């Protein structure tokens with residue numbers, strides 16, 4: 001049994017939960033640079049590292065409590081986000097707010113929300129691997145600065161990017177994974193749930209798993225103080 005599996009077992013998280021670490025991503029950008037918040041925000045705002053800079057209205061850096069325990073990560077800005085410069089606005093944003101509320105959370109209060117890509121792919125097409133490789137270091141640095149207790153990835157692309165594996169949401173759900181050593185839980189993207197109402201029940205299961213995992217992490221922390 002590996003150290004992390006042992007840790008999970010000690011936390012009482014159960015043997016069926018698998019925790020897997022994502023391999024290091026090869027990417028340019030801020031890799032190796034310990035940028036602070038202001039410098040990182042400026043770097044993203046001026047970024048031209050991939051072609052998406054030429055079609056964006058504005059970059060979408062992320063929003064919320066910069067010391068949050070919870071980090072929610074989606075795929076990329078859509079039209080509303082591109083116009084407003086904030087992640088998860090519009091109908092998908094309202095659903096995410098309701099998902100947060102269902103587990104006692106509120107946008108901006110102990111919660112940070114970001115995307116893998118900081119610029120909108122034209123026509124909301126899927127992100128290209130080269131775009132993800134260029135942009136992912138920004139998210140990596142955000143995670144280093146926030147140091148959340150738990151990450152919830154929203155949708156297939158966020159999960160695949162953070163976990164470094166080409167797997168389906170269905171196969172990744174129900175397990176506790178890891179990104180940079182931080183527990184990570186996979187669920188559906190709110191925009192997908194708006195189109196696929198039956199899967200809302202599965203998303204609720206994922207949120208319950210996330211809430212339970214956070215409670216277990218907090219209990220573990222208080223027990224070691």
Ligand code: SF4
Pocket residue numbers: 044047048049050051052053059117118119131134135
């Ligand atoms: Fe830069 Fe990311 Fe925007 Fe590409 S998507 S231009 S890497 S900020």
